Each structure stands twice: as C-alpha cells, then as structure tokens.
C-alpha cells in the first residue's frame with residue numbers, strides 16, 4: 258500500500274502534504290503527532306473512508322484483508338453481545354450467516370482471547386466490561402480477520418502498562434510471523450519502541466519519516482516543531498519534552 262504525494266486538507270487547513278509513504282509487508286510503522294495533527298485521518302485515508310485532497314493512494318489489498326482497530330469508543334452499557342462473539346465477528350463477519358466451520362472459528366477465537374488475556378471474560382456482555390477490557394477485544398477482533406495490513410488507532414489507550422506490553426508484543430508477532438504490515442498510531446512510543454521499524458511523525462502540517470533513531474532526536478523534532486524540543490534516551494525509553502501547544506483551529510464563519 259502506498260501514498261504518492263498524498264495531502265489532506267480541511268478547508269484552508271492542511272493536515273499534511275506531499276506525503277510519499279510505502280507501507281511494506283512485515284513492516285511496523287508507528288505514527289506519532291500531537292492531537293489534531295491528522296493521524297486518525299491518515300488511517301481513514303488508507304482505509305478508503307476519506308478521500309485525499311491531493312496525490313494518490315495505491316492499495317492492492319482487498320478490503321477484508323485490512324484489519325482496523327478504531328479509536329476507542331466504549332460500547333453502550335446495555336450491549337448484549339458477548340466478548341467472544343465480538344471476536345468471532347472478526348473471523349467471519351464478512352460472511353455472516355454462513356458459518357461453515359464452527360470448530361475452526363472457535364479455535365481461532367479461543368487462541369486470540371487467550372493472547373489478549375480475555376478468556377476470563379469471554380462470556381460477559383461487552384457493555385459490562387471496562388474500557389481496557391473492551392480495547393483488548395477490539396485488537397483480538399482485528400487480528401481474527403487474518404489481515405495483510407493492520408491499521409491501529411491508539412490501541413494502547415486505556416490499557417495498563419502490562420497490557421500495553423502484551424498488546425504491543427502481539428501486534429509485533431503478527432507483523433513478523435505473518436508478514437502483516439502494521440500502521441500503529443500512538444501517543445506512547447515506548448511500549449512499541451523495540452518493535453518499530455519506522456516512525457512517521459506529523460506536526461504542524463509537516464512530517465518526518467525514518468527509523469526511530471533518525472526521527473526521535475532533539476535536532477529533528479526541534480526542526481519539525483520549529484522550537485527547542487529535547488529528546489533524551491534513558492535506558493530503552495525515550496523522554497520527549499518541550500513540545501509546543503498545538504496550533505489552534507481556524508474558525509470557519511457560519512452565517
């Protein structure tokens with residue numbers, strides 16, 4: 258999947274422009290940037306839900322082979338669907354009604370529930386689960402579709418540190434073992450830092466792309482933000498400070 262000279266604007270506001278991006282099989286790409294920098298919109302462009310304002314998207318992956326973990330929205334408390342049925346929808350959601358091989362579906366679902374640590378609540382209605390528990394199910398559901406490309410929008414949100422590591426390692430395993438291309442939007446780079454091949458950093462209408470070492474350093478981020486941003490490496494963690502407030506929205510006049 259690739260973007261050639263991709264640009265996305267809303268009104269007069271350009272979120273990003275001139276983006277050439279190849280998303281390669283078996284690659285783990287992290288997408289970083291402040292609130293409103295256009296990370297979720299980028300995933301929607303890759304999914305074909307949002308048209309580019311300029312440039313071209315080349316996608317040679319069938320829709321059902323695109324796994325998507327949307328930005329977290331909790332299920333309504335009265336949602337009766339059980340946890341394991343939600344994950345099963347990932348396996349055969351696009352063939353709903355003709356579930357031919359029940360035993361295989363059960364095996365896949367059980368395996369994924371175990372991997373995300375959700376076996377204990379497999380039969381609980383999803384509306385009764387905590388935000389983090391629901392989030393782990395969404396990740397299992399996206400994995401269940403056997404994706405060639407996995408697009409994750411802040412999948413670590415509301416997870417405790419242990420489950421952040423569990424989910425990061427699981428996504429990495431899928432990437433390495435099945436050659437799935439991963440696009441991982443996150444505000445928390447550290448849990449995925451050992452796995453990330455490249456970082457796309459969006460800021461104030463500009464971007465940088467490269468290895469974590471190339472992008473996550475004082476010089477590059479200071480240039481990107483046009484101010485002093487300090488990046489310190491401590492053991493295997495990155496600490497970033499001095500990121501300026503995000504530019505404000507242009508108010509559109511409404512009569």
Ligand SMILES: Nc1ncnc2c1ncn2[C@@H]1O[C@H](COP(=O)(O)OP(=O)(O)OP(=O)(O)O)[C@@H](O)[C@H]1O
Nearest residue numbers: 267272290291292293294295296297298299328506
């Ligand atoms: N359909 C739309 N029409 C107008 N503006 C939009 C639309 N969709 C998104 N935007 C604006 O584009 C900007 C980028 O939104 P996006 O959700 O991509 O940001 P993000 O980087 O994912 O932010 P966050 O970290 O807060 O999730 C936001 O300021 C948002 O208001």
